[in-house]
Amino acid sequence: MDFTHLDEKGNAIMVDVSGKEPTHRRAVAIGRISMSERCFSAVKEGGVQKGDVLSVARVAGIMATKRTAELIPLCHVLNLTKCAVEFAFDEGTREIEAQCTVCCDGKTGVEMEALTGATIALLTIYDMCKALDKRMIISQVHLLEKQGGKSGDFTFGG
Amino acid sequence: MDFTHLDEKGNAIMVDVSGKEPTHRRAVAIGRISMSERCFSAVKEGGVQKGDVLSVARVAGIMATKRTAELIPLCHVLNLTKCAVEFAFDEGTREIEAQCTVCCDGKTGVEMEALTGATIALLTIYDMCKALDKRMIISQVHLLEKQGGKSGDFTFGG
Amino acid sequence: MDFTHLDEKGNAIMVDVSGKEPTHRRAVAIGRISMSERCFSAVKEGGVQKGDVLSVARVAGIMATKRTAELIPLCHVLNLTKCAVEFAFDEGTREIEAQCTVCCDGKTGVEMEALTGATIALLTIYDMCKALDKRMIISQVHLLEKQGGKSGDFTFGG
Amino acid sequence: MDFTHLDEKGNAIMVDVSGKEPTHRRAVAIGRISMSERCFSAVKEGGVQKGDVLSVARVAGIMATKRTAELIPLCHVLNLTKCAVEFAFDEGTREIEAQCTVCCDGKTGVEMEALTGATIALLTIYDMCKALDKRMIISQVHLLEKQGGKSGDFTFGG
Amino acid sequence: MDFTHLDEKGNAIMVDVSGKEPTHRRAVAIGRISMSERCFSAVKEGGVQKGDVLSVARVAGIMATKRTAELIPLCHVLNLTKCAVEFAFDEGTREIEAQCTVCCDGKTGVEMEALTGATIALLTIYDMCKALDKRMIISQVHLLEKQGGKSGDFTFGG
Amino acid sequence: MDFTHLDEKGNAIMVDVSGKEPTHRRAVAIGRISMSERCFSAVKEGGVQKGDVLSVARVAGIMATKRTAELIPLCHVLNLTKCAVEFAFDEGTREIEAQCTVCCDGKTGVEMEALTGATIALLTIYDMCKALDKRMIISQVHLLEKQGGKSGDFTFGG
Numbered sequence: 036m037d038f039t040h041l042d043e044k045g046n047a048i049m050v051d052v053s054g055k056e057p058t059h060r061r062a063v064a065i066g067r068i069s070m071s072e073r074c075f076s077a078v079k080e081g082g083v084q085k086g087d088v089l090s091v092a093r094v095a096g097i098m099a100t101k102r103t104a105e106l107i108p109l110c111h112v113l114n115l116t117k118c119a120v121e122f123a124f125d126e127g128t129r130e131i132e133a134q135c136t137v138c139c140d141g142k143t144g145v146e147m148e149a150l151t152g153a154t155i156a157l158l159t160i161y162d163m164c165k166a167l168d169k170r171m172i173i174s175q176v177h178l179l180e181k182q183g184g185k186s187g188d189f190t191f192g193g
Numbered sequence: 194m195d196f197t198h199l200d201e202k203g204n205a206i207m208v209d210v211s212g213k214e215p216t217h218r219r220a221v222a223i224g225r226i227s228m229s230e231r232c233f234s235a236v237k238e239g240g241v242q243k244g245d246v247l248s249v250a251r252v253a254g255i256m257a258t259k260r261t262a263e264l265i266p267l268c269h270v271l272n273l274t275k276c277a278v279e280f281a282f283d284e285g286t287r288e289i290e291a292q293c294t295v296c297c298d299g300k301t302g303v304e305m306e307a308l309t310g311a312t313i314a315l316l317t318i319y320d321m322c323k324a325l326d327k328r329m330i331i332s333q334v335h336l337l338e339k340q341g342g343k344s345g346d347f348t349f350g351g
Numbered sequence: 352m353d354f355t356h357l358d359e360k361g362n363a364i365m366v367d368v369s370g371k372e373p374t375h376r377r378a379v380a381i382g383r384i385s386m387s388e389r390c391f392s393a394v395k396e397g398g399v400q401k402g403d404v405l406s407v408a409r410v411a412g413i414m415a416t417k418r419t420a421e422l423i424p425l426c427h428v429l430n431l432t433k434c435a436v437e438f439a440f441d442e443g444t445r446e447i448e449a450q451c452t453v454c455c456d457g458k459t460g461v462e463m464e465a466l467t468g469a470t471i472a473l474l475t476i477y478d479m480c481k482a483l484d485k486r487m488i489i490s491q492v493h494l495l496e497k498q499g500g501k502s503g504d505f506t507f508g509g
Numbered sequence: 510m511d512f513t514h515l516d517e518k519g520n521a522i523m524v525d526v527s528g529k530e531p532t533h534r535r536a537v538a539i540g541r542i543s544m545s546e547r548c549f550s551a552v553k554e555g556g557v558q559k560g561d562v563l564s565v566a567r568v569a570g571i572m573a574t575k576r577t578a579e580l581i582p583l584c585h586v587l588n589l590t591k592c593a594v595e596f597a598f599d600e601g602t603r604e605i606e607a608q609c610t611v612c613c614d615g616k617t618g619v620e621m622e623a624l625t626g627a628t629i630a631l632l633t634i635y636d637m638c639k640a641l642d643k644r645m646i647i648s649q650v651h652l653l654e655k656q657g658g659k660s661g662d663f664t665f666g667g
Numbered sequence: 668m669d670f671t672h673l674d675e676k677g678n679a680i681m682v683d684v685s686g687k688e689p690t691h692r693r694a695v696a697i698g699r700i701s702m703s704e705r706c707f708s709a710v711k712e713g714g715v716q717k718g719d720v721l722s723v724a725r726v727a728g729i730m731a732t733k734r735t736a737e738l739i740p741l742c743h744v745l746n747l748t749k750c751a752v753e754f755a756f757d758e759g760t761r762e763i764e765a766q767c768t769v770c771c772d773g774k775t776g777v778e779m780e781a782l783t784g785a786t787i788a789l790l791t792i793y794d795m796c797k798a799l800d801k802r803m804i805i806s807q808v809h810l811l812e813k814q815g816g817k818s819g820d821f822t823f824g825g
Numbered sequence: 826m827d828f829t830h831l832d833e834k835g836n837a838i839m840v841d842v843s844g845k846e847p848t849h850r851r852a853v854a855i856g857r858i859s860m861s862e863r864c865f866s867a868v869k870e871g872g873v874q875k876g877d878v879l880s881v882a883r884v885a886g887i888m889a890t891k892r893t894a895e896l897i898p899l900c901h902v903l904n905l906t907k908c909a910v911e912f913a914f915d916e917g918t919r920e921i922e923a924q925c926t927v928c929c930d931g932k933t934g935v936e937m938e939a940l941t942g943a944t945i946a947l948l949t950i951y952d953m954c955k956a957l958d959k960r961m962i963i964s965q966v967h968l969l970e971k972q973g974g975k976s977g978d979f980t981f982g983g
Contacts, residue, residue: 039324051749053770090406091205107320112746114586117525138527162265166197173334209433211454248722270430272902275841296843355640367907369928423636428904478581482513489650564880568740588744591683612685672953739952794897798829805966
């Protein structure tokens with residue numbers, strides 16, 4: 036059983052993908068942030084009328100996907116061909132869900148880009164709401180699905 | 194009820210902290226990543242012998258705290274005076290917990306820096322382990338405590 | 352007559368401000384982008400209903416102010432204490448005006464931060480509208496006013 | 510009439526270019542900065558003897574083109590294959606013109622890279638001259654021409 | 668005799684590689700840092716038991732290779748396909764040698780990436796050891812070999 | 826004997842400087858690059874007539890000092906108050922020496938900033954000359970002197 040990011044001596048490396056053919060890659064990651072009812076309502080109403088909390092979080096998420104390789108030490112630099120961040124309100128749990136979809140024609144997958152985009156979008160919501168609620172919790176951050184690449188397609192629930 | 198990051202028209206702003214006195218600030222954030230037993234054991238054994246997965250994740254988390262203001266759009270740039278990232282293995286749940294502690298002598302708090310450090314550390318673990326397990330989940334990311342600043346001290350369980 | 356950014360041999364330097372006392376600084380910069388009537392209307396209607404073109408441009412402008420010292424080679428790194436970007440529609444000229452206000456308690460002024468914020472906001476409008484109109488022109492980018500620092504207050508029209 | 514950077518709900522997205530073939534792209538952008546006679550002469554003489562104001566501005570412009578996707582939220586990351594920044598002195602108007610030429614073999618155009626390069630070069634001139642003249646004005650920033658891509662060639666005056 | 672990074676007027680340019688075919692590139696750079704016996708022993712023992720000084724330096728070197736084009740003004744942005752940093756202890760001279768290997772499928776070579784990775788790894792060792800020894804010296808930083816590209820293969824001793 | 830950048834368990838940390846008083850700090854670092862006679866002459870003549878190789882290297886060095894904390898994992902972010910990079914030609918050895926001086930009013934020293942500035946300036950010379958000479962060697966990179974801070978003044982030869 037091997038960590039691909041460690042060489043035979045256990046040292047960190049950026050994996051060699053030189054020989055691989057570029058293929059179309061796609062990954063979708065999601066995550067959630069829970070908050071007080073008061074805070075949830077404020078974002079939601081804002082979301083309808085002014086849109087700014089989620090609009091800022093969306094921009095932050097998109098921009099973060101482009102900088103993933105600067106943040107995650109062993110990630111390859113990739114030229115993303117698409118990025119979108121969407122939000123959904125879960126009334127039952129007072130959670131906002133962020134979903135980030137990323138595409139690329141490259142030699143490695145874009146899972147980390149999608150996860151980074153979703154996470155930074157959620158952290159930005161935290162930042163903009165923290166004056167109202169300091170007990171927000173980010174959870175359920177995971178890879179929902181991915182397509183392309185040697186390891187084939189993946190669906191979280193699959 | 195106001196979002197401090199929105200002006201009276203609902204537009205995003207970086208809050209004015211010009212008039213505030215710099216005080217000593219401290220924040221601690223934590224989060225967790227769950228993984229398969231096989232993956233958990235591999236990291237843990239690696240953690241004892243070679244240390245590299247967590248060592249890389251620690252460096253990534255520390256470096257990310259310094260770039261928080263580049264990632265979270267309305268965060269102020271702060272000169273952190275301390276940063277540490279620690280990990281703990283939870284055998285019962287097969288989760289690794291990341292805890293990030295950040296200090297600063299400044300005009301705004303360092304909650305976002307601590308949360309960003311913990312989150313990027315967890316994402317780096319994800320990256321290094323994703324060849325073994327694509328169903329890892331990051332959860333329970335929240336502010337554990339903070340000290341300093343006008344709004345006073347905060348403890349999550351308090 | 353001296354360029355403060357050149358030493359006696361004409362070489363670029365980052366000016367020594369070590370001896371200066373930090374004071375409160377504020378700068379306001381503005382600039383404009385002209386566009387076709389069709390494009391102007393589309394942004395304006397969007398501005399009322401969805402807000403996204405200007406919302407994205409606002410976030411881009413704010414984030415750019417924080418990275419001014421990475422872009423302008425001889426600028427000092429400053430910890431901004433406030434940043435706001437506002438837009439106005441000029442019906443007569445079909446121009447959108449961007450105004451960027453920046454504050455700081457530091458040893459050098461924030462003129463470049465304000466100018467960079469206004470400019471990147473305008474370039475972001477260009478980017479989002481360029482499928483509709485490639486003949487947009489950015490103009491009238493200048494410092495409107497500044498307060499604080501040894502050289503005293505300044506008003507463009509003064 | 511559509512903004513390509515907004516989805517059907519008006520949310521910001523990074524446009525999907527996955528299906529597009531990479532083609533050779535080229536864009537040229539220009540802009541100008543006006544200044545006092547005294548300041549204009551100082552730069553111009555400096556330009557002959559020491560070259561440093563324009564030399565620094567040139568480097569700043571070139572470096573900025575490489576970071577366009579970090580500044581303009583919805584821009585794709587592109588691997589530029591050429592970048593040059595040139596300056597011309599307009600004696601009649603006491604303006605310095607900056608022209609930035611950028612090439613790329615990619616799936617999207619390099620208009621924003623050229624515009625960003627020209628703009629940051631002009632802002633750097635502003636920074637280096639602002640001790641002499643705070644009333645400089647940046648204007649006439651626009652796309653001069655572009656080649657390549659589905660939308661075909663473009664010339665500003667065409 | 669020409670500098671490829673200067674145009675016919677002596678102005679800095681980012682060389683046009685538009686017409687070139689992407690080929691597989693590889694470069695290896697090395698460098699050394701000398702230190703006191705006390706410091707050398709401390710790193711070496713740490714290297715065996717805890718690994719952290721060299722582990723942090725390795726991560727820093729790898730991350731720096733990805734940002735070479737942000738640091739070296741006229742470098743092209745390249746999507747590296749592999750990066751590894753290795754260290755060796757030279758008992759005789761009390762030096763630590765850092766070797767950085769970088770690969771890419773691109774239009775220009777990766778010499779600067781390899782050199783930047785080796786150098787930042789050495790500077791990170793300096794940073795972590797400077798409380799013990801301020802007289803460390805970095806030396807012998809050079810290109811060991813490169814493969815690929817029009818100018819052919821190169822070996823330093825060849 | 827302790828590494829200040831490792832905690833008691835050997836894990837990397839950014840040292841806590843919260844309790845320290847800001848004082849004036851200054852550091853000077855130097856380094857050299859050797860090259861073929863042909864290359865040395867070309868830079869030197871260029872240095873007289875056009876100045877561009879060293880001018881670009883100077884800008885690169887200055888800009889790098891501002892980003893030291895992004896490159897060296899455990900460095901604190903500091904607001905530099907001065908930065909200058911100077912070059913000297915050593916005819917006897919055909920080496921160019923780069924000297925970088927950095928100042929700051931802060932809680933930690935600026936040794937790493939000075940070393941990073943000198944090193945990136947030398948790497949930039951390498952980049953601009955590598956078409957003429959691939960056997961250049963960077964050496965003798967060290968701290969020349971520092972003032973300020975608890976550990977007192979330091980001179981390399983002292």
